[in-house]
Amino acid sequence: MTTNGSTPGATLTKDTAPEDGKPIVELRGAGKSYGNVRALHGVSLAVSPSRVTCVLGDNGAGKSTLIKIISGLHQHTEGEFLVDGEPVHFTTPREALDKGIATVYQDLATVPLMPVWRNFFLGSEMTKGPWPVRRLDIARMKKTADEELRAMGIVLDDLDQPIGTLSGGQRQSVAIARAVYFGARVLILDEPTAALGVKQSGVVLKYIAAARDRGLGVIFITHNPHHAYMVGDHFSVLRLGTMELSASRDEVSLEELTNHMAGGAELAALKHELAQVRGVDVDELPEEEDLTAPVAAAPEETS
Amino acid sequence: MTQATAPATGSPSPASPAVHKDGRTTERSLGRRLLARPEVGALIAAVGVYVFFFTAAPSFREAGSLATVLYQASVMGIMAIPVALLMIGGEFDLSAGVAVTTSALTAAILSFQLTVNVWTGVIVALIVSLAVGAFNGWLLIKTGLPSFLVTLGSFLILQGSNLAVTKIFTGNVASDSISDMDGFDQAKSVFASEFSIGGVNFKITVFYWLLFAAVATWLLLRTKFGNWIFAVGGNKDSARAVGVPVYLTKIALFMGVGAGAWFVGMHLLFSFNTVQSGEGVGNEFLYIIAAVIGGCLLTGGYGSAIGPVIGAFIFGMVSQGIVYANWNPDWFKAFLGVMLLVAALVNLWVRHQATRR
Numbered sequence: 001m002t003t004n005g006s007t008p009g010a011t012l013t014k015d016t017a018p019e020d021g022k023p024i025v026e027l028r029g030a031g032k033s034y035g036n037v038r039a040l041h042g043v044s045l046a047v048s049p050s051r052v053t054c055v056l057g058d059n060g061a062g063k064s065t066l067i068k069i070i071s072g073l074h075q076h077t078e079g080e081f082l083v084d085g086e087p088v089h090f091t092t093p094r095e096a097l098d099k100g101i102a103t104v105y106q107d108l109a110t111v112p113l114m115p116v117w118r119n120f121f122l123g124s125e126m127t128k129g130p131w132p133v134r135r136l137d138i139a140r141m142k143k144t145a146d147e148e149l150r151a152m153g154i155v156l157d158d159l160d161q162p163i164g165t166l167s168g169g170q171r172q173s174v175a176i177a178r179a180v181y182f183g184a185r186v187l188i189l190d191e192p193t194a195a196l197g198v199k200q201s202g203v204v205l206k207y208i209a210a211a212r213d214r215g216l217g218v219i220f221i222t223h224n225p226h227h228a229y230m231v232g233d234h235f236s237v238l239r240l241g242t243m244e245l246s247a248s249r250d251e252v253s254l255e256e257l258t259n260h261m262a263g264g265a266e267l268a269a270l271k272h273e274l275a276q277v278r279g280v281d282v283d284e285l286p287e288e289e290d291l292t293a294p295v296a297a298a299p300e301e302t303s
Numbered sequence: 304m305t306q307a308t309a310p311a312t313g314s315p316s317p318a319s320p321a322v323h324k325d326g327r328t329t330e331r332s333l334g335r336r337l338l339a340r341p342e343v344g345a346l347i348a349a350v351g352v353y354v355f356f357f358t359a360a361p362s363f364r365e366a367g368s369l370a371t372v373l374y375q376a377s378v379m380g381i382m383a384i385p386v387a388l389l390m391i392g393g394e395f396d397l398s399a400g401v402a403v404t405t406s407a408l409t410a411a412i413l414s415f416q417l418t419v420n421v422w423t424g425v426i427v428a429l430i431v432s433l434a435v436g437a438f439n440g441w442l443l444i445k446t447g448l449p450s451f452l453v454t455l456g457s458f459l460i461l462q463g464s465n466l467a468v469t470k471i472f473t474g475n476v477a478s479d480s481i482s483d484m485d486g487f488d489q490a491k492s493v494f495a496s497e498f499s500i501g502g503v504n505f506k507i508t509v510f511y512w513l514l515f516a517a518v519a520t521w522l523l524l525r526t527k528f529g530n531w532i533f534a535v536g537g538n539k540d541s542a543r544a545v546g547v548p549v550y551l552t553k554i555a556l557f558m559g560v561g562a563g564a565w566f567v568g569m570h571l572l573f574s575f576n577t578v579q580s581g582e583g584v585g586n587e588f589l590y591i592i593a594a595v596i597g598g599c600l601l602t603g604g605y606g607s608a609i610g611p612v613i614g615a616f617i618f619g620m621v622s623q624g625i626v627y628a629n630w631n632p633d634w635f636k637a638f639l640g641v642m643l644l645v646a647a648l649v650n651l652w653v654r655h656q657a658t659r660r
Contacts, residue, residue, distance in 0.1 A: 071544075123547045125527045136529075
């Protein structure tokens with residue numbers, strides 16, 4: 001456990017988190033094959049409360065397959081998947097949600113034409129009244145959605161506007177606020193910063209830290225080692241479907257992480273290749289640096 | 304505005320001091336927000352059509368004509384409602400037209416052949432209709448084929464079975480009359496009676512039509528299931544990922560169409576005592592047209608249950624108005640086609656106006 005376990009924020013969480021050190025979600029040598037394609041093989045991962053586990057990897061490294069297994073969209077074909085120490089085999093995302101595993105997907109899992117508040121509560125609607133006339137508690141849902149969004153620093157004038165009219169960062173924040181609100185114990189974030197600007201990425205990273213302080217175990221999928229290193233407690237690097245690195249924060253530096261992420265030796269080879277292909281560019285590079293100021297000042301009139 | 308500010312005062316969040324507005328969106332005017340409702344375009348069109356026939360056909364103005372128009376609209380409108388819900392849920396049902404005939408035939412033939420109380424036939428017909436709907440939904444989910452193909456298949460199966468099975472039992476193209484059987488009068492009073500308001504006789508289907516529309520609207524806007532309908536039509540994968548039972552919702556929607564087919568089938572059976580086995584072909588498009596005129600998006604995820612009511616009303620006005628205006632009724636389909644195009648364009652324009660920021 002990090003020092004976060006004793007922060008006041010952690011005492012606010014109402015659910016009974018397992019004792020320290022006991023992971024909520026654990027993968028042991030898990031893998032997944034689609035027919036004869038082995039997308040993931042021998043992946044071991046543990047997610048504990050109040051810790052951020054970062055999963056890094058380039059495109060096609062198996063990150064998406066990994067989350068799909070944990071979130072119940074796909075099933076693993078080898079190894080073990082344990083929740084609270086019990087082996088599980090989720091067949092629907094609903095089962096994962098019931099175990100407290102909430103996922104914020106890359107494509108945000110929102111329905112663009114539906115209002116913000118309906119999206120916020122989609123699949124877990126608040127209702128009132130006995131069965132034949134059981135209906136949505138719209139006032140309470142709108143109020144709760146507004147409070148939760150404000151707590152995350154998202155202020156919307158009109159919760160009735162279709163969520164498709166929000167910006168990417170806003171939608172991402174709504175999705176995170178949603179997952180946090182629904183009492184998730186484990187929050188899976190699939191490249192939450194990939195489509196965002198610098199400032200909005202910072203906001204999302206802040207929410208990741210906030211979720212961690214509330215006692216959630218966070219799985220942060222990214223291909224940006226800088227973002228990962230800002231909040232991560234443990235780093236797993238995937239490459240070509242297998243684990244290349246699994247290290248805690250004090251065992252690895254940002255530089256090492258970046259190297260592993262890019263594939264160390266491969267990167268060197270790639271650099272060499274690039275230098276050959278883009279020979280002209282390399283020559284021009286220093287020139288460009290030198291000339292930045294004048295060019296920016298007067299691009300046309302120098303000639 | 305009150306919605307946004309009221310909860311803020313009770314907000315425990317320290318991050319939002321008092322009322323804090325985003326400020327990048329301005330409150331849209333009432334007129335513009337009204338235009339954003341899916342059925343407003345259809346309502347404007349309905350008023351236009353009404354005024355048109357009101358001036359063009361003097362006999363259209365009588366109260367009795369209105370009752371006829373409403374009857375015409377209700378028989379189609381009762382089916383258009385579940386078809387519209389299914390469309391909002393992102394699917395089509397091309398078998399809806401002949402499913403009505405299937406249901407009526409089932410009740411008629413079963414009651415007659417077994418010489419049982421007609422209510423037995425009515426119940427069995429309901430089970431058969433729901434089963435046809437469930438089969439459509441199940442096949443759609445199992446195969447992953449588009450609903451257009453799946454229900455085109457079931458359309459042909461039902462159409463053929465209607466003709467063939469009827470011939471096996473009656474040697475004819477129509478079912479035997481069941482008017483002298485036990486329970487017929489009782490069933491007729493439920494499905495095909497009339498009621499009078501101010502001296503004008505209305506068919507009871509008009510009442511059911513409006514009742515079903517009200518229930519469907521409540522279901523769509525005020526219940527969990529309604530939320531799911533919009534979600535599975537708007538983005539099926541997202542809906543599944545956040546825990547919406549997508550398959551259950553779709554199957555239930557198809558079964559809803561089955562239930563509608565059963566109700567209309569029972570009405571036709573107890574109105575006319577017999578059923579022509581070849582009927583119903585082509586009606587599935589009328590239901591879809593009513594839904595589209597009523598503002599339902601062909602691609603799903605958007606629409607209302609009031610829209611198809613207005614769409615069916617336009618249909619009723621046009622089909623009867625042409626008669627009252629003493630025009631050649633052959634023009635009806637052409638008129639309907641023009642209406643469909645105009646309605647689709649008006650809807651497009653209205654939505655564009657309303658969502659423009």
